[in-house]
Amino acid sequence: MARAGTHIVGLDIGTTKVCVLIAEPHGAGAIDIIGFGSAPSRGMRKGVVVNLDSCVASIKQAVEEAELMAGCSVDRAYVGVAGAHVRGLNSRGVVAISGRDHEVTRDDVHRVLAAARAVNIPPEREIFHVLPQEFMVDDQDGIHDPVGMTGSKLQANVHLVTASVTAAQNLVNSVNRAGVEVEEVVLEQLAAADAVLTPDEKEMGVALIDIGAGTTDLVIFERGAIRHIAALPTGGEHVTNDIAVGLRTPIPEAERIKKKHGCALAGLVGDEDTVEVPSVGGRKPRVLSRQLLCEIVQPRVEEIFSLIAEEFARSAFDRSIHAGVVLTGGGSMLEGIQEAAEQSLNVPVRRGAPAGLGGLADAVATPQHSTVVGLALFGARRRESRPQKTVHPFLLARVGDMVKGWLSELF
Ligand SMILES: Nc1ncnc2c1ncn2[C@@H]1O[C@H](COP(=O)(O)OP(=O)(O)OP(=O)(O)O)[C@@H](O)[C@H]1O
Numbered sequence: 129m130a131r132a133g134t135h136i137v138g139l140d141i142g143t144t145k146v147c148v149l150i151a152e153p154h155g156a157g158a159i160d161i162i163g164f165g166s167a168p169s170r171g172m173r174k175g176v177v178v179n180l181d182s183c184v185a186s187i188k189q190a191v192e193e194a195e196l197m198a199g200c201s202v203d204r205a206y207v208g209v210a211g212a213h214v215r216g217l218n219s220r221g222v223v224a225i226s227g228r229d230h231e232v233t234r235d236d237v238h239r240v241l242a243a244a245r246a247v248n249i250p251p252e253r254e255i256f257h258v259l260p261q262e263f264m265v266d267d268q269d270g271i272h273d274p275v276g277m278t279g280s281k282l283q284a285n286v287h288l289v290t291a292s293v294t295a296a297q298n299l300v301n302s303v304n305r306a307g308v309e310v311e312e313v314v315l316e317q318l319a320a321a322d323a324v325l326t327p328d329e330k331e332m333g334v335a336l337i338d339i340g341a342g343t344t345d346l347v348i349f350e351r352g353a354i355r356h357i358a359a360l361p362t363g364g365e366h367v368t369n370d371i372a373v374g375l376r377t378p379i380p381e382a383e384r385i386k387k388k389h390g391c392a393l394a395g396l397v398g399d400e401d402t403v404e405v406p407s408v409g410g411r412k413p414r415v416l417s418r419q420l421l422c423e424i425v426q427p428r429v430e431e432i433f434s435l436i437a438e439e440f441a442r443s444a445f446d447r448s449i450h451a452g453v454v455l456t457g458g459g460s461m462l463e464g465i466q467e468a469a470e471q472s473l474n475v476p477v478r479r480g481a482p483a484g485l486g487g488l489a490d491a492v493a494t495p496q497h498s499t500v501v502g503l504a505l506f507g508a509r510r511r512e513s514r515p516q517k518t519v520h521p522f523l524l525a526r527v528g529d530m531v532k533g534w535l536s537e538l539f
Pocket residue numbers: 141142143144145169174175339340341342343344363364365368383386387388390457458459460461462463495496
């Protein structure tokens with residue numbers, strides 16, 4: 129099989145599914161999709177590998193499917209990372225502009241970003257993104273690119289993203305053992321945002337909520353940059369479990385009933401609507417009112433959005449979300465969830481799915497695939513700003529490269 133030389137591969141290892149996307153870049157960050165593979169995920173819980181062998185087997189299965197479709201082999205991939213072990217913090221760096229004529233050089237920018245990331249991180253954590261928010265030259269703030277400006281003091285505000293070293297290493301090991309090198313580990317929210325948010329939304333202020341199976345991941349953008357990230361330990365599988373317990377039906381049936389008849393707002397469901405519910409232990413199926421189903425689903429959805437509201441308040445950016453909320457991830461496909469979010473959060477809400485792609489775009493045009501599409505888009509931008517280079521299989525050796533990567537992307 130031909131090697132996927134210039135192709136870009138995104139790999140999303142979720143709680144329910146592993147997805148692989150092979151894309152062909154064609155300039156200005158645009159991609160054509162040429163291969164897609166998906167396999168049930170085993171061995172992951174809330175963004176963390178809990179069974180390495182099962183995780184490796186799922187990755188292999190998804191990779192093989194994508195390779196068959198694309199007719200080329202996958203050697204390396206941009207891999208998504210998320211979950212409760214991932215944290216973000218805002219930081220600031222200041223340096224003197226010492227060069228000729230006090231003009232800011234690329235080297236000064238590099239130094240100020242290095243200063244901004246020089247914060248005390250516990251030894252079991254590692255920084256894997258340094259995301260510049262804005263620069264200041266003396267008292268002038270809100271600068272996107274300070275190179276060439278004159279002053280005596282350069283300051284940078286950044287968002288640092290850290291991950292547990294062991295959790296990230298286990299993820300990298302699983303991918304390596306499936307025969308794929310990790311080109312870069314990318315924050316899943318950052319990737320999903322690439323796939324579903326518009327530049328205007330990011331500029332005005334927007335919150336992207338990715339409702340997965342095991343976790344709900346949040347990212348807040350304002351003035352074009354990431355300001356806050358969080359992962360909540362509740363997602364679609366909790367809704368399914370509630371249905372299984374509440375209606376006394378097996379989990380696979382509860383999952384099917386949720387997708388077909390579930391609704392996040394009881395007010396949207398007619399009083400006469402009914403649902404047939406299979407029983408456990410060989411008992412006869414029952415016919416129950418759909419209202420009853422919604423009474424189980426609604427409180428769990430409300431809980432998710434009340435946790436989100438608390439996170440908004442904690443972020444101090446709750447007043448900056450002028451473009452509202454965008455829901456994505458498989459959990460956002462639940463009927464009525466948009467209306468439920470509007471009621472709970474009191475902002476306009478839309479559902480976001482990948483759009484504007486070429487090639488086999490239909491295969492991934494649903495909210496479940498925002499992350500994997502975003503990983504490929506991230507990779508396409510990265511390749512344009514930074515020509516291909518040797519890949520280190522270990523995360524730890526790569527942080528310096530990340531900073532350089534972000535630098536080259538800035539200018
Ligand atoms: N039509 C639908 N209606 C309601 N829920 C749905 C629908 N389709 C998928 N889901 C739910 O979406 C969840 C899976 O979403 P997704 O594929 O984004 O998760 P994941 O990436 O595997 O998990 P995570 O991101 O938490 O690791 C499941 O809980 C599933 O029940």
